[in-house]
Amino acid sequence: MRADDEQRSGTSVPPVKVVDFHQAPTYLRRPYILHGYRVGGTRRMALAALFYELNNETLNAWTMILGIIYSTWRFWTVLIDTARAEVHISFLILWFAAASHVGFSIALHAFIGISEAERVVFRTLDVVMLQQSIFLKGVAFCLALPVPGWFLTFYVFGVVVVLMYSFYTCTIRNRIWTIPKPELARHMQYITFGYLLPLWTYAALNIGGLTLVASITFLIWFGGAVLYAKHYPERLWPGVFDCVASSHILMHLVAQSVHVLEYRFLDRALADVPK
Ligand SMILES: [Zn+2]
Numbered sequence: 264m265r266a267d268d269e270q271r272s273g274t275s276v277p278p279v280k281v282v283d284f285h286q287a288p289t290y291l292r293r294p295y296i297l298h299g300y301r302v303g304g305t306r307r308m309a310l311a312a313l314f315y316e317l318n319n320e321t322l323n324a325w326t327m328i329l330g331i332i333y334s335t336w337r338f339w340t341v342l343i344d345t346a347r348a349e350v351h352i353s354f355l356i357l358w359f360a361a362a363s364h365v366g367f368s369i370a371l372h373a374f375i376g377i378s379e380a381e382r383v384v385f386r387t388l389d390v391v392m393l394q395q396s397i398f399l400k401g402v403a404f405c406l407a408l409p410v411p412g413w414f415l416t417f418y419v420f421g422v423v424v425v426l427m428y429s430f431y432t433c434t435i436r437n438r439i440w441t442i443p444k445p446e447l448a449r450h451m452q453y454i455t456f457g458y459l460l461p462l463w464t465y466a467a468l469n470i471g472g473l474t475l476v477a478s479i480t481f482l483i484w485f486g487g488a489v490l491y492a493k494h495y496p497e498r499l500w501p502g503v504f505d506c507v508a509s510s511h512i513l514m515h516l517v518a519q520s521v522h523v524l525e526y527r528f529l530d531r532a533l534a535d536v537p538k
Contacts, residue, residue, distance in 0.1 A: 277303035277377075281318050290379045293319075294494050296509055297502035301376040309373045319505045323372040326515035330522055331365040334358055337526045350533050353407040357529060360399035361522060364392040390447070394429060394454060398422070400525060401458035407532040408466055418461050425457030448492035455484060466532060473531050480524045487517025 280302050284292055287300035299319035301312065313324055338358035342351060371385035401422065405415070432442070432450050442450065460481075467477035490496075491514035497504045504512075 276305055276308075279304040279308060279312075281316070288379065290382060291376060293509070293511070295497035295501040296505050299506045304377060306370075306374055306377065306381075309377060313373060317506050318376075319509065320372040320375060322507065322512045323515055324369045326512065326519055327365050327368045327372070330515075330519040331361055333519070334361045334522060334526075347533075349406070353403050353529055353533060354526075356399055356403035356406070357525060360396040360403065363399075364389070364396040367392045390442070393451070397451075397454050397458050398426075401462060403529065404459070404462040404466070404532070407529050408462065408470065410462075410465060414461075414465060421457050421461060425454055429454060445492045448488055452488050463528075466528065470532055473528065476524055476527050476531060480521055480528070483517055483521055483524070487514050487521075490514065490517075 280286075282300050282302055284297045284300070287302060291300050291302070296319055299317070301309070301316070301318040301320060304312075312318070313321060335358065338354050341354045345351070367385060367388040371382070371389045374381040374385055401418075405418070410418070429450065432446070463477040463480060466473040468474075491510045494510050496513075497509050
C-alpha cells in the first residue's frame with residue numbers, strides 16, 4: 264500500500280492517500296478492484312493529480328479528456344471543410360452532446376475520492392447529462408438522415424417510452440446516485456437502444472455504405488456494456504487491471520470508439536443527402 268500523506272498544516276483538508284480496497288470508504292469500493300483508491304484532498308489537488316499520479320480513476324478521466332479533444336478536432340475540420348449549414352448543425356449537435364457531458368464525467372472520476380457528498384453531486388450530474396447527451400445524438404442523426412414522417416412518429420413514441428422508464432428508474436425506484444452498477448448499465452442500454460437503434464437500423468437499410476458502420480457500432484456497444492455490467496476482466500484476475508484496464512476504463516474506451524464511429528456515421532449520412 265502507498266500512503267503519501269500530504270502535510271497541510273493549518274487547514275482542515277483531509278490528507279490524500281492512495282489506499283487498497285479494505286482501507287477505502289465503502290462507497291468508493293468497486294468489486295474486484297483491489298488497489299489504487301485515491302482518498303481525501305481537494306478538487307484542485309485532485310485535478311493536479313491527473314497529471315502525475317496513476318490511481319484507479321486516472322484513466323477514466325483521461326479517456327474522457329482525449330475523447331473531447333478528438334471530438335472538437337473533428338467538428339473543427341467539418342466547419343473548415345464544408346459550407347453547408349445543415350451539415351454544421353448536425354455536427355454541432357453531435358459535438359455538443361459530447362461536450363455537455365464530458366466535464367461532469369471528468370469531475371466525477373477526479374473528485375469521487377474526496378467525499379461521498381462529491382460522489383452524489385457529480386454522479387447525479389454525470390448520469391443526467393449522459394442521458395441528454397444520448398438524446399441529443401438521436402436528434403443529430405434524425406436531422407442528418409432523410410427519414411420519412413411515419414418513421415419520425417414511431418421514433419418519437421419510442422423515445423417517450425424510454426424517457427418515462429428512465430424517469431421511473433432514476434426517481435421512483437432509486438435515488439439517481441444510488442443506482443447499482445448493473446442497473447445503470449442496463450438503463451443506459453435501454454436509452455441507447457431506444458434512441459439510437461431505430462436510427463442506425465434505418466440508416467443501415469436505406470443509406471448506402473452505412474450497414475458496416477452501424478453493425479460495428481452495435482457490436483462494440485453491446486460488447487462494452489456486457490464487460491462493464493459483468494466486471495470483466497477484473498473478475499478473472501482481481502487486482503491486475505485496477506488502474507489500467509478495468510471494466511470501467513474499457514467501457515469509457517468503448518464509448519469513445521463509438522463516438523469516433525458516430526462522426527463517420529454523420530459523414531456518410533450527410534454525403535447521401537441531396538444537396
Ligand atoms: Zn465513468
